[in-house]
Amino acid sequence: MSVNAVIPRLAELANIGRHEGGIDRGLATPQEHAARERFAAWGREAGYTITQDIVGNLFARRAGTRAGALPILVGSHLDTVPTGGAYDGAYGVVGAICSLEFFDERNTQTTHPVEAVAWAGEEGSRFPLGCLGSSVFSGITNAQTALVLTDMDGTSLHAALASTHAGLLNGVPMRESLKPSAYLELHVEQGPVLERECIPLGVVTAIAGQCRYRITVEGESGHAGTVPMDLRSDALCAGADLVLTVESAARTIGNVVATIGRMTVEPGATNVIPLRATFSLDVRSPEASRIRAVDASLRDGAVRMQCDRGVRVDIEQLEARAFAPMDARMRQAVHRAIASLNMQAIDLPSGAGHDAMCLSQIAPAAMIFVPSIGGRSHVGDERTAEADLRRGVEALAAAIVEVDRMLESN
Amino acid sequence: MSVNAVIPRLAELANIGRHEGGIDRGLATPQEHAARERFAAWGREAGYTITQDIVGNLFARRAGTRAGALPILVGSHLDTVPTGGAYDGAYGVVGAICSLEFFDERNTQTTHPVEAVAWAGEEGSRFPLGCLGSSVFSGITNAQTALVLTDMDGTSLHAALASTHAGLLNGVPMRESLKPSAYLELHVEQGPVLERECIPLGVVTAIAGQCRYRITVEGESGHAGTVPMDLRSDALCAGADLVLTVESAARTIGNVVATIGRMTVEPGATNVIPLRATFSLDVRSPEASRIRAVDASLRDGAVRMQCDRGVRVDIEQLEARAFAPMDARMRQAVHRAIASLNMQAIDLPSGAGHDAMCLSQIAPAAMIFVPSIGGRSHVGDERTAEADLRRGVEALAAAIVEVDRMLESN
Numbered sequence: 001m002s003v004n005a006v007i008p009r010l011a012e013l014a015n016i017g018r019h020e021g022g023i024d025r026g027l028a029t030p031q032e033h034a035a036r037e038r039f040a041a042w043g044r045e046a047g048y049t050i051t052q053d054i055v056g057n058l059f060a061r062r063a064g065t066r067a068g069a070l071p072i073l074v075g076s077h078l079d080t081v082p083t084g085g086a087y088d089g090a091y092g093v094v095g096a097i098c099s100l101e102f103f104d105e106r107n108t109q110t111t112h113p114v115e116a117v118a119w120a121g122e123e124g125s126r127f128p129l130g131c132l133g134s135s136v137f138s139g140i141t142n143a144q145t146a147l148v149l150t151d152m153d154g155t156s157l158h159a160a161l162a163s164t165h166a167g168l169l170n171g172v173p174m175r176e177s178l179k180p181s182a183y184l185e186l187h188v189e190q191g192p193v194l195e196r197e198c199i200p201l202g203v204v205t206a207i208a209g210q211c212r213y214r215i216t217v218e219g220e221s222g223h224a225g226t227v228p229m230d231l232r233s234d235a236l237c238a239g240a241d242l243v244l245t246v247e248s249a250a251r252t253i254g255n256v257v258a259t260i261g262r263m264t265v266e267p268g269a270t271n272v273i274p275l276r277a278t279f280s281l282d283v284r285s286p287e288a289s290r291i292r293a294v295d296a297s298l299r300d301g302a303v304r305m306q307c308d309r310g311v312r313v314d315i316e317q318l319e320a321r322a323f324a325p326m327d328a329r330m331r332q333a334v335h336r337a338i339a340s341l342n343m344q345a346i347d348l349p350s351g352a353g354h355d356a357m358c359l360s361q362i363a364p365a366a367m368i369f370v371p372s373i374g375g376r377s378h379v380g381d382e383r384t385a386e387a388d389l390r391r392g393v394e395a396l397a398a399a400i401v402e403v404d405r406m407l408e409s410n
Numbered sequence: 411m412s413v414n415a416v417i418p419r420l421a422e423l424a425n426i427g428r429h430e431g432g433i434d435r436g437l438a439t440p441q442e443h444a445a446r447e448r449f450a451a452w453g454r455e456a457g458y459t460i461t462q463d464i465v466g467n468l469f470a471r472r473a474g475t476r477a478g479a480l481p482i483l484v485g486s487h488l489d490t491v492p493t494g495g496a497y498d499g500a501y502g503v504v505g506a507i508c509s510l511e512f513f514d515e516r517n518t519q520t521t522h523p524v525e526a527v528a529w530a531g532e533e534g535s536r537f538p539l540g541c542l543g544s545s546v547f548s549g550i551t552n553a554q555t556a557l558v559l560t561d562m563d564g565t566s567l568h569a570a571l572a573s574t575h576a577g578l579l580n581g582v583p584m585r586e587s588l589k590p591s592a593y594l595e596l597h598v599e600q601g602p603v604l605e606r607e608c609i610p611l612g613v614v615t616a617i618a619g620q621c622r623y624r625i626t627v628e629g630e631s632g633h634a635g636t637v638p639m640d641l642r643s644d645a646l647c648a649g650a651d652l653v654l655t656v657e658s659a660a661r662t663i664g665n666v667v668a669t670i671g672r673m674t675v676e677p678g679a680t681n682v683i684p685l686r687a688t689f690s691l692d693v694r695s696p697e698a699s700r701i702r703a704v705d706a707s708l709r710d711g712a713v714r715m716q717c718d719r720g721v722r723v724d725i726e727q728l729e730a731r732a733f734a735p736m737d738a739r740m741r742q743a744v745h746r747a748i749a750s751l752n753m754q755a756i757d758l759p760s761g762a763g764h765d766a767m768c769l770s771q772i773a774p775a776a777m778i779f780v781p782s783i784g785g786r787s788h789v790g791d792e793r794t795a796e797a798d799l800r801r802g803v804e805a806l807a808a809a810i811v812e813v814d815r816m817l818e819s820n
Contacts, residue, residue: 021677082677083631124680191636208635212680221493223787224669224692225618225762226601229661236670237657240650247647251639259634260646261680263673267431267492270534270622270671270690271763272788280680282634352635353681377633378682 002101003393007386009094013038013078014086022083022380026126026151028056028160028167035078035090039118040169042097046104048116051175052168054143056120056161057133059175062100064113064404070181072110072403073363074099074396075117077133077355079125085382087188091370091389093118095186099397110404112181119355126151126160130212130319134355137177138362182330182403183359185367186396188384190352192375200391201345202369203334207357208350209288209323211295213281215242215302219311221267221275232273233310236265239277242301242313246281249297256285257351258294286323286349324357327364333406334366337398343391352377366403368395412511413803417796419504423448423488424496432493432790436561437531437542438466438570438577445488445500449528450579452507456514458526461585462578464553466530466571467543469585472510474523474814480591482520482813483773484509484806485527487543487765489535495792497598501780501799503528505596509807520814522591529765536561536570540622540729544765547587548772592740592813593769595777596806598794600762602785610801611755612779613744617767618760619698619733621705623691625652625712629721631677631685642683643720646675649687652711652723656691659707666695667761668704696733696759734767737774743816744776747808753801762787776813778805 016038017024017031025032036058040050043060051059061071076092096116103110120133127149135141147158161167189195194202219235243260250258263279283294302313331347338345348369356365370392373383426448427433427441435442446468450460453470462468471481486502506526513520530543537559545551557568571577599605604612629645653670660668673689693704712723741757748755758779766775780802783793 081679081682128680130681189636190633210635221789222785223600223762224671225620225667225694225760226599226785226787227667229657229667234657234669236673237653240653243647243650244654247639247644257635257637257639259644259681259683261634261675261682261684262678263646263675265671265673268672269491269788270538270692271540271669272491272671273669274671275789282680284635350635352633375636377636378679379631379685 002098002105003390006094006098006389006393010086010090013090013094017080022085023080024082025078025080027079027121027132028157029126030165032079033166036118036169039078039093039097040172043116046101048100050172052172053137053175053177055133055136055146055157056168057137058118058169060097060100060116062103062114064110066111069112070179071113071115072182072184072400073115073117073180073359074184074400075119076185076187077119077122079121079123081123081125081378083380084378085380087382087384088190088377089122091188092186095393095396098393099400102397108401110401111408112404114400122355127157128318130353131355131358134358138358139177140358140361180363181407183356183363183365184396184399184403185354185356186392187354187367187369188377188382189369189372190377191372193348194369194371195373195375197346199344199346200371200388201338201343201395202348203331203345204326204350204367204369205347206286206323206325206349207354208284208286209291210282210284210319210321210353211291211317212319214316214318215279215281216314217242217277217305217311219275222273224271224273227273234273235277235311236274238305238309238311239263239279241305242298245301246294246298249294253290253293255287256283256290256294258283284351288323321353321357324360326356326360326366329406330364330366330403333402334368334399337402338395341394341398343395368392368399412508412515413800416504416508416799416803420496420500420799423500423504427490432495433490434492435488435490436536437489438567439536440575442489443576446528446579449488449503449507450582453526456511458510460582462582463547463585463587465543465546465556465567466578467547468528468579470507470510470526472513472524474520476521479522480589481523481525482592482594482810483525483527483590483769484594484810485529486595486597487529487532489531489533491533491535491788493790494788495790497792497794498600498787499532501598502596505803505806508803509810512807518811520811521818522814524810532765537567538728540763541765541768544768548768549587550768550771590773591817593766593773593775594806594809594813595764595766596802597764597777597779598787598792599779599782600787601782603758604779604781605783605785607756609754609756610781610798611748611753611805612758613741613755614736614760614777614779615757616696616733616735616759617764618694618696619701620692620694620729620731620763621701621727622729624726624728625689625691626724627652627687627715627721629685632683634681634683637683644683645687645721646684648715648719648721649673649689651715655711656704656708659704663700663703665697666693666700666704668693694761698733731763731767734770736766736770736776739816740774740776740813743812744778744809747812748805751804751808753805778802778809
C-alpha cells in the first residue's frame with residue numbers, strides 16, 4: 001500500500017548526499033537535484049503532471065473533478081541543513097506524493113486538484129534565505145531578488161539553477177505561481193512535546209516568529225606576539241562577547257531562542273590578531289516582543305563593544321518573519337480527519353520555521369506533526385518511528401479529503 | 411650599490427601572491443615557490459652555490475677563505491601569514507643576499523663561508539608548525555614528523571614539496587643539515603619600540619617563549635528553533651566563554667599575550683545549534699611562569715565549561731618553545747659593527763617568534779631589528795621606511811664581518 005511506500009522512499013532519499021556525519025543536500029547542488037529527480041520520477045510513474053518554477057519549486061498534480069478549481073497544495077522541502085537528517089522536509093514531500101497515490105488506490109476523487117510540492121531551499125541551505133522557494137511562490141520575496149543571492153563561493157542561485165547537474169530539471173515545463181485554495185504540510189516535530197505526551201500526532205497552532213541577522217565585527221589586525229593585550233581591538237574577542245551577550249539575553253527574557261550557528265574569523269591565522277569576525281544570529285519566539293528584546297540587547301551590546309573595545313559592529317537584518325498562526329478552519333478540518341481515523345492528536349506551536357509560514361500569507365494553511373525521537377532535529381541521526389511515519393501519511397491523506405470537502409462548503 | 415637593491419627586490423617579491431588584502435605565500439604554494447625561485451636566481455647570478463634540503467630550506471653560499479670552516483648562516487623566511495605584508499621574513503632573506511653581494515663589490519673576504527638562507531614555513535603558514543624549516547634544520551623537529559603534517563585540505567607537506575609548481579626547486583642539489591658556526595637574522599621589529607624611541611636599529615636580547623594550542627569544544631547539536639536555551643550545550647557559546655576567559659587571564663596576568671586567531675564552527679548553519687567549535691590559541695611571554703598561568707586559566711575554564719555547559723573540551727598543545735636568549739658575544743659583535751658605522755642601536759626583546767629561536771639551539775645567534783611604522787605587522791600594509799631598510803642591510807653586512815672576526819678569535 002502506498003502509505004507503506006513512505007519508508008523505502010525516505011530511505012532512498014536519505015542515501016542522496018549522505019556521508020558520515022549526516023546528509024548534505026544544499027539547494028541546487030547535485031545531491032538536491034538528484035532528490036528532485038526522484039520526486040519527479042515518482043510523480044511521472046503515477047501519471048501526475050510535473051511542473052517547476054523559476055526558483056526550482058517542483059509540483060506533481062493529480063487532477064480534481066471540477067474544471068478550474070484552484071489546487072490544494074501539499075508539501076515540504078528536499079534540501080537539508082549541513083549534516084542534516086532523513087526526515088526534516090523529505091518526509092512532507094514523500095508523504096504528499098504517497099497520499100496522492102493512496103487516493104489512486106482507493107479511487108478517491110477530490111473536487112480540487114491536489115499538488116504535491118517540493119519547495120526549494122527551505123533551510124537557507126547554500127543560499128542565505130530561509131523558505132526561499134515558498135517565499136518567492138507566496139510573493140513575499142521577489143524572484144529576481146532570490147535569483148541574485150550568492151552562496152559562500154559567490155555563485156548566484158540563477159547560475160546554480162542553470163547548471164545541468166544541480167539546477168532545474170530537464171524537460172519539465174515551467175509554470176507561474178498560482179494561488180492555491182489551501183495548503184497542508186506534514187513534518188516531523190523536531191522538538192520533544194509529542195514524545196513526552198505520548199501522542200502520535202500534532203496539529204500546529206502557529207509558527208514562531210523569526211529574525212535572522214548577519215553581524216560583522218571589525219577590529220584591528222596585528223601580530224599575535226607584539227601587540228600588548230590592552231592595545232588590541234580583537235574582532236573575535238568582541239564577537240565572543242556579543243555571542244555571550246545574546247545568549248544571556250535570551251536566557252533572561254525567556255520563551256525565545258537565539259542561536260549563533262555560523263562564525264568565520266579573518267584573516268584566520270594562528271599568529272594574527274583577528275581583523276574581522278562574521279556571524280549569523282537566528283532569534284525565534286511566538287511573541288514578537290521577546291524577539292524585539294533580544295534585538296535590543298544585541299544593539300546595546302554592539303554599542304558597548306564599540307566603546308569598550310574599539311571595534312566597529314555592523315548588524316544586518318536578513319529576515320524578519322512574523323509569528324504565523326495556522327488557519328482555524330483548516331485546523332478543525334485536520335482534527336476531524338484525524339478523529340475519523342480513530343487517532344489521537346494535540347495542538348502545539350512550532351518553534352521551527354516551515355514553508356507553511358509563507359503559504360499562510362496567501363492561503364488557509366495547516367500543519368501536521370509526528371514525533372521526533374528525543375526531540376532531536378537538524379542532526380544526522382534524527383529519527384521518527386516507522387509506525388509514526390506511516391500514521392502521519394494516513395492522517396495527511398484524510399486531512400486532504402476533509403479540506404477538499406471544507407472548501408466546497410465555503 | 412647592492413644595499414640599494416633591497417628596495418626593488420622586496421617590491422618584486424611583494425608582487426608574488428599579492429591580492430587586495432595583502433600577500434598570501436603559504437609554504438609550498440605556487441606563490442611561495444615562485445619567491446624561492448627568485449631567491450635562487452639572484453644567488454646563481456651572483457655565482458653563489460645554491461642548495462636545498464628535504465623540507466624546502468634554501469641556501470646560497472658565498473665561499474670563505476679557510477677550507478673546512480663551518481658557515482655563518484644569515485637569513486629569514488619567504489612565506490607569509492594570510493594577507494601578510496612585504497617585509498616580514500622577506501626582508502631578512504633579501505638583506506642576506508644583498509650583504510653577500512656587498513662583499514663581492516668591496517672584495518670583502520670572510521674566513522667562514524657565509525650562507526644566505528630562506529627558511530621554509532616560519533609562519534606556520536599552510537602547515538600547522540611554526541618555524542618549520544629552521545626547527546627541522548636545528549634538530550628540534552624530526553624531518554619525517556614535519557613531512558607528514560597536513561594542510562587544511564589534507565595534503566601532506568611531503569606531497570606539496572613533491573609538486574612541480576609549489577615544491578622543491580628543479581635542478582637544485584639536496585644537502586644535509588650542517589651545524590653552522592653562527593646565525594644572524596635581520597627582521598622588521600613588528601612592534602612599536604624603535605619608532606617610539608626614534609632609534610633606527612635594535613639588537614634583540616631574547617625571543618619570547620611561546621605555546622600554541624588547538625582547542626576543540628564539543629557540545630550537542632540541534633534545531634535552532636526547538637531546543638530551549640536552558641537545555642542547550644552550545645559548543646560556540648562555550649567556545650566564546652573560553653575565548654573571554656583566556657583574554658581576561660592574559661590581561662590580568664600581565665606581560666603575556668594570548669591570541670585566538672582561528673575559529674571554525676560546525677556544522678556551521680544559521681539554523682543549527684553548533685556541535686563543535688575548534689580554535690587556535692597562541693600564548694607568548696618572556697617569562698615562562700606567565701605562560702603557565704594562562705595555561706592554568708585555560709584548563710580551569712575548560713573544567714568549568716564541562717560542568718556548567720555540559721560540553722567536552724579537548725586541549726591539545728601543539729608547540730611549546732622556551733624563551734630563547736640571544737648569544738651575549740654575538741650581541742656584542744653586532745653592537746660593535748653598528749657602532750663602527752656610526753649608527754645607533756638599542757637592545758630590545760622580541761615578542762614575535764623567529765627562526766633564530768631554533769638556530770639558537772645549535773649555534774650562537776643574534777638578530778637585528780629595523781623599525782615598523784606604527785608597530786604594525788602581520789597585516790597587508792605593514793611598512794618600514796626605505797632609509798631604515800637600507801640601513802639594516804648595511805648593519806647586517808658589517809655584523810657578518812664582525813662575527814666572522816669574532817669566531818676567529820675564539
